[in-house]
Amino acid sequence: MRALIKFAGMGMLLFFVTSCATVKNAEIRNLLQHSNCNQRNVYNYTESDIATPLHLQKISPELSSKLSHNSLNIANAIGLIPTLERYTSLRVNQANPNTDQRIELLELKQDIDHKINLSSLEISAISSEMNCEEERTSQVANYLSGIADKRETKLTIAAIVVGAAGAILTGGVIKNETAANATGISTGIAEATFGFLMFFDKASIEFQHKRNALKDIWFGSKTSEIFPPAVWYYLNYANPDYDVTTSFREQIIEKWTHLGQIDKESSDELVKLYFGEGGKYSSEQLNNRADMYDQLESNINLMKQDLKALALELDKY
Numbered sequence: 335m336r337a338l339i340k341f342a343g344m345g346m347l348l349f350f351v352t353s354c355a356t357v358k359n360a361e362i363r364n365l366l367q368h369s370n371c372n373q374r375n376v377y378n379y380t381e382s383d384i385a386t387p388l389h390l391q392k393i394s395p396e397l398s399s400k401l402s403h404n405s406l407n408i409a410n411a412i413g414l415i416p417t418l419e420r421y422t423s424l425r426v427n428q429a430n431p432n433t434d435q436r437i438e439l440l441e442l443k444q445d446i447d448h449k450i451n452l453s454s455l456e457i458s459a460i461s462s463e464m465n466c467e468e469e470r471t472s473q474v475a476n477y478l479s480g481i482a483d484k485r486e487t488k489l490t491i492a493a494i495v496v497g498a499a500g501a502i503l504t505g506g507v508i509k510n511e512t513a514a515n516a517t518g519i520s521t522g523i524a525e526a527t528f529g530f531l532m533f534f535d536k537a538s539i540e541f542q543h544k545r546n547a548l549k550d551i552w553f554g555s556k557t558s559e560i561f562p563p564a565v566w567y568y569l570n571y572a573n574p575d576y577d578v579t580t581s582f583r584e585q586i587i588e589k590w591t592h593l594g595q596i597d598k599e600s601s602d603e604l605v606k607l608y609f610g611e612g613g614k615y616s617s618e619q620l621n622n623r624a625d626m627y628d629q630l631e632s633n634i635n636l637m638k639q640d641l642k643a644l645a646l647e648l649d650k651y
Contacts, residue, residue: 362477367542371466376559384563385410389573397422405647407571408640411564412453417445425651446648450641456562457637463560464547464631468624474541475620482537482617541620542612548626549609551583568637582633589629595622 388403388410397419398406409415421442428435550558551569558566572581580588590596596608607613608623615623 362474366474366540369467369470369543369545371463371470372545372560377557377562378559379557379563381556384557384567385413387571387573389575391415394419394422396426400651401647402643403573403576404640405644407573408568408637408644411567411571411637412449413564414446414449417442417449421446422651447645450645453564454638454641457565457634457641460561460565461631461634464627464634467543467547468627468631471541471620471624471627474539474615475617475624478537478539478615478617478620485537538614538616539620540613541615544611546609546611547630548623551586551630552605552609554583565634565637569633582636586629586633590626595626 388407391410393406393415397415400422401409401418406415409418421439424431424435424439424442431439545560547560550560554570557563561569569583569586570581572579572584591598596604607615607619608626
């Protein structure tokens with residue numbers, strides 16, 4: 335009986351020791367403390383560097399008739415509207431352009447293609463950072479889940495061993511009724527202890543993210559050090575004349591709240607955890623954070639579709 339109680343005590347000690355164990359693996363420790371996802375300098379710009387909302391601009395009838403609203407908006411985001419205005423004017427008003435006009439048209443088309451290609455690279459760069467951060471978070475979540483699974487397996491085995499030992503002892507090995515009852519109570523307590531430990535096994539780990547894209551999305555600052563001007567305009571633009579009057583950034587937040595990833599009424603501690611510089615995460619919270627990055631990446635990649643549509647519509651001129 336004393337041996338069983340001692341065994342249960344050792345199980346509890348093992349649980350608390352492994353719960354507080356430090357991370358010795360250098361690669362995992364680097365994932366926890368540092369991120370190599372950003373390979374560029376921090377963006378530094380003002381509100382004046384962001385495009386004026388499309389619905390506040392005067393677009394010529396010639397241009398608006400040639401391009402869809404989404405194409406005009408992405409063109410506005412990357413600063414192409416003045417170039418497109420001039421290009422459209424030459425194409426529409428000059429039935430037989432002279433040599434100088436032909437050269438200008440060619441130069442304008444080259445400028446347009448260059449701007450589209452450069453913007454596509456910029457979108458890919460920020461999208462790859464979001465994907466990298468998602469993978470980094472998922473890796474740590476899987477590592478933490480692995481630790482919890484191993485600990486749960488050990489506790490399960492310990493509970494089975496204690497239960498089996500108790501059954502054998504009370505089933506015939508111990509002849510004294512008082513001793514048998516005491517042994518049964520002891521093994522029951524030991525099994526309950528291991529079950530208790532499995533139920534309350536909430537492993538956590540310190541995870542740092544000083545560069546936090548989710549923070550900019552949640553709080554909606556005027557400018558961003560993470561997102562370039564074109565991307566930040568695209569995520570924040572909302573047209574009051576359309577049925578959907580919320581921006582992509584607001585739609586992302588709505589998805590987070592409606593899917594239960596985080597609520598606008600969440601505690602300050604939880605908001606600070608997700609949108610601060612880091613803290614103690616459970617594996618569930620890390621997986622949740624990775625999903626939030628995945629949704630953000632998907633919305634950024636929508637810019638590529640609009641860029642492609644813009645290029646195709648221009649080819650039809």
